[in-house]
Amino acid sequence: MCMALSVVTQPTHRSSALLDHLARRMRLRTEAVLAPLGLRPRHLVALTVLRVRGGSTQQALATTLAMDGTNIVGLLNELEADKLIERRRSPEDRRRHLVELTDAGVKQLAKAESALAQVEQEVLGALDASQRETLYNLLQLAATGTGGTCPASMLE
Amino acid sequence: MCMALSVVTQPTHRSSALLDHLARRMRLRTEAVLAPLGLRPRHLVALTVLRVRGGSTQQALATTLAMDGTNIVGLLNELEADKLIERRRSPEDRRRHLVELTDAGVKQLAKAESALAQVEQEVLGALDASQRETLYNLLQLAATGTGGTCPASMLE
DNA sequence: TAGATGGCTGATGGAACACAAATCATCTAT
DNA sequence: ATAGATGATTTGTGTTCCATCAGCCATCTA
Numbered sequence A, B: 001m002c003m004a005l006s007v008v009t010q011p012t013h014r015s016s017a018l019l020d021h022l023a024r025r026m027r028l029r030t031e032a033v034l035a036p037l038g039l040r041p042r043h044l045v046a047l048t049v050l051r052v053r054g055g056s057t058q059q060a061l062a063t064t065l066a067m068d069g070t071n072i073v074g075l076l077n078e079l080e081a082d083k084l085i086e087r088r089r090s091p092e093d094r095r096r097h098l099v100e101l102t103d104a105g106v107k108q109l110a111k112a113e114s115a116l117a118q119v120e121q122e123v124l125g126a127l128d129a130s131q132r133e134t135l136y137n138l139l140q141l142a143a144t145g146t147g148g149t150c151p152a153s154m155l156e
Numbered sequence C: 001t002a003g004a005t006g007g008c009t010g011a012t013g014g015a016a017c018a019c020a021a022a023t024c025a026t027c028t029a030t
Numbered sequence D: 001a002t003a004g005a006t007g008a009t010t011t012g013t014g015t016t017c018c019a020t021c022a023g024c025c026a027t028c029t030a
Helices: A005-008 A016-037 A041-053 A059-063 A069-081 A103-115 A117-123 A131-145 B003-009 B017-037 B041-053 B058-065 B068-081 B103-115 B117-123 B130-146
Strands: A085-089 A099-102 B087-090 B097-101
Touching: A016 A041, A016 A085, A016 A103, A016 B017, A016 B041, A016 B130, A041 A069, A041 A099, A041 A103, A041 B017, A059 A069, A059 A099, A059 B097, A069 A085, A069 B130, A099 A103, A103 A117, A117 B041, A131 B130, B003 B103, B017 B041, B017 B103, B017 B117, B041 B058, B041 B103, B058 B068, B058 B097, B068 B087, B097 B103, B103 B117
Parallel strands: none
Antiparallel strands: A085 A099, B087 B097
16 A cells, blocks of 8 residues: 555645645536536535435534534525425424425436536546545545445445 | 445445535634634645645646636735745746745645644544545545556555 | 737625524423 | 523625736737
8 A cells, every 4th residue: 555655755644635626626617517407516515415314404404514504594495496305394393394305306416416427527537437436435434424335344 | 346336326426515515624624723824725725736846837826726817816925925935937938937835835834734634533534544545645646637655556 | 019928906796604683483491 | 381492594794715807017929
């Protein structure tokens, strides 16, 4: 794994700047691709989280998205207006809203993702298919705290 | 590599939403850590690019940062005011500015990076050391088009 | 010498967000 | 039963980042 070498030549491996940079480039492209679908990047993030979770409380959503609760409301309003999500009252605590993807939401998300193939091709062009898969799994793991489709032990 | 399984269960592996999400979380934390140093995330990105390149034209910088030229000017003004970078006229074309890190810039960047250890610990907490190293190398590869400290063939 | 180019300045506008305050329905504890 | 806390909503304000445009100077190229 050439660890020894890398430690010598680059004592501090901080991913934050790289992550920032790459995410920015990705987002610029993504905005253009998503616009025709009436979506913006943060919509996609929210939909993705909801798909992974299979529904969530608004508070929980605010926590994982690291967004203010009031802004979550606006975001969900937009998604609900497009019938991509549904808000239902929680049976246990009727103050709470349970947010879930609708069938249309699932489809729209899939549609958006396939439209993004070209974008990833451009932004991640330097990575081959297997490297992209590894990247995806690492991001998934880091983002959700849970391994993606592969057990953590198989990731490296 | 459990590829077959993942293809079946998740037909579209789009990293953009995950990247967006993770970069956002990282940036929120990063801002707080960097503030005492008088830096903001995009300063760090610019400094990082400059370190990798060992100097650059402003235009080239604008291209790789995917930012408008006029905004690059402002960004560099801030960095120059803190004496972290230097603008020198290019000898070949005196219209051009060659931007380089100063010694103070190199030091400040290193300082910032070591201050970010804690942040990465929190945001990438779900990844072990070797996974973080892999992530770093993949990001580096994707961001620069060139492998980091390891040859591309050793990345997976 | 004319036009293109790199960079600088200033102004304008939009989008994403954080934050605050007030409202309503509902839950919880006394 | 009632008081206070909580989840969600609405509205409004302010900030920051950023794109865009227009005008300017210095310099290069034809």
